[in-house]
């Protein structure tokens with residue numbers, strides 16, 4: 645399957661998905677959001693893939709935001725629909741994916757770009773990266789989950805300041821804020837993501853999918869995270885992965901998870 649705005653490849657159980665509109669700094673238009681949804685859905689269903697790395701093409705940007713040219717003339721109704729549809733198709737979809745998604749932030753991650761990185765399960769940035777939610781500078785607010793996920797990651801006060809000032813922060817500052825886990829050179833960005841991805845891929849995919857669910861539940865107002873954790877913890881006991889993981893530990897050997 646080939647896509648117009650997205651590239652992907654699979655190596656050693658890690659899929660790399662690259663947003664590919666470098667001339668527009670990988671800005672997210674309707675087509676890119678739809679294609680990302682499709683490619684990530686396919687990868688989720690592919691039993692050969694255990695981890696997904698999401699990045700942007702070119703040296704300048706991860707994603708410089710939602711494509712401003714597409715929504716500049718939208719009505720209230722159309723604006724609301726844009727946010728709802730995008731959240732459902734891409735942002736909530738990635739956050740709730742059963743496989744880990746790492747954002748490899750390789751340059752500007754602004755507006756919808758930072759929101760996309762924040763919807764991923766964690767983030768690693770190159771040292772040239774700049775991050776921010778500049779929407780209020782355009783007279784809108786973040787509409788792809790930014791008002792919720794930024795305070796979760798950096799705390800309410802810092803999120804307020806970032807959103808209100810519309811200013812960009814550096815990769816180093818983002819690391820100090822806890823917005824990204826690691827900062828590295830541009831050349832080392834993907835190798836570091838693959839190194840961490842390969843560590844993840846040694847572990848039980850079923851347990852990881854339950855961990856994602858349980859961690860996410862703690863941030864949902866309607867769901868009790870502790871109850872979700874108890875349910876997910878119990879469910880692990882019925883899986884082949886749990887049987888293999890515990891048996892291998894007791895037999896002092898490396899686990900070979902069946903993935904079921």
Ligand code: COA
Nearest residue numbers: 667668669671708709710711712713752754755756778779
């Ligand atoms: N939507 C649509 N097009 C975008 C875009 C966006 N969010 N971000 C960048 N582009 C386009 C530019 O319009 C330009 O296209 P053109 O060459 O056809 O004119 C191209 O990408 C390159 O961007 P340019 O602005 O020339 O690069 P720069 O290095 O001078 O500046 C940024 C880089 C990121 C500072 C600047 O592009 C910018 O401010 N982008 C918008 C960021 C934003 O507000 N995002 C939130 C949207 S809600």
